[in-house]
Amino acid sequence: MNIATWNVNSLRLRLPQIINWLLINNIDILCLQETKTPDDKFPYDAFEEVGYKSYFYGQKSYNGVAIISKYEALEVSYGLKDYDNEQKRVISITIKNNISIRIICIYCPNGQSLESNKFIYKRQWFNKLNEFLVEELLKYPNLILLGDYNIAPTDADVHDPNIWKNTILVSDEERSFFKELINIGLYDLFREFKQPSSLFSWWDYRNLSFIKNKGLRIDHILASKSIVNLCKSCFIDKTPRKNKQPSDHTPVLINLEIN
Structure with missing residues (x-):
């Protein structure tokens, strides 16, 4: 089973890219972030035509999450x-393929700057996420948390740690948010495998950042221990970032061996 996450930075602009990538890579479940699409405008039919169900939670111009799945959701x-949060940032489904799996798609707040009110919101939001996941793990032992976390958890996830030191996405406090997720029993699947250095999932549109590989790894797939045991690979696919008018993020994928 191939499961992926991708911040597409506007579903409307990149729908053909997304469908093409789904089919080429035989993706079973794709979590999308920053769809920027209200529910009544979601292109459900376009995904259904190529064999996928769509579950979505969106708003106009900002935020928005969706799960595109070959499997019909049980929940x-x-x-x-x-x-109580008007920002559309989390959607969860349960699917079954021999085993039941809880899929949670998240678009975490950016925070803007460490001194801003938006960072206070980010802190509060991660506290609520942590509380939510503690309960979810009790109910769903096979759990996968995918999305744009807006956190580079270690210096290995930053192209130049000195430049980014004590800045948004890379601060010690934000890294502590990530560590708290690990402490409740989740595993960073990317780091469960030997990986080459300087692999990132996001590059700024400015200053030739992608060409120079000046990026951050801020898109992650965390999972419960039972999923770790099923996971055969986790990797970042840079190919979509080379598209014309790409998202500034690129997909992260896992392959699960489920008999």
Whole structure:
């Protein structure tokens, strides 16, 4: 089973790219972030025509998450429990392919700067995410958390740690948010495998950042221990970042061996 995450930075602009990539890579489940698409405008039919169900939670111009799946969802839920938040950042489904798997797609706040009100929101949001996941793990032992976390968890995930030191996405406090997710029993699947150095999932559009590989690894797939045991690979596919009018992010994929 091939499962992936991709911040597409506008579903409307990149729909043909997304469908083409889905089919070429035989993706079973794709989590999308920054769809920037209200629910009544979601291109459900376009995905259905190529064999996929769509589950979505969106808004106009900002945020928005979706899960595109070959499997029909047994359950669908929206947002974080007990958190009144107008920003559409979380959607969860349960699917079954011999085993039941909980798929949670997240678009975490950026935070803007460490001194801003948006960073206070980021701190609060991650606290709520942590509380939510503690409960989810009790209910769903086979759990995968995919998305744009807006955190580079270690210096190995940053093209130049000295330049980024104590800045947004790379600060010690944000890294502590990520570590808290690991501490509740999740595993960074990318780091479960030997990886080449300087692999990133996001590059700024400016200053030839992609060509110079000045990026960050901020898109992650975390999973419960039972999923780690099924995971055969995790990698970053840079190919879509070479497209004409690409997203500034590129997909991260895992392959699960499920009999």
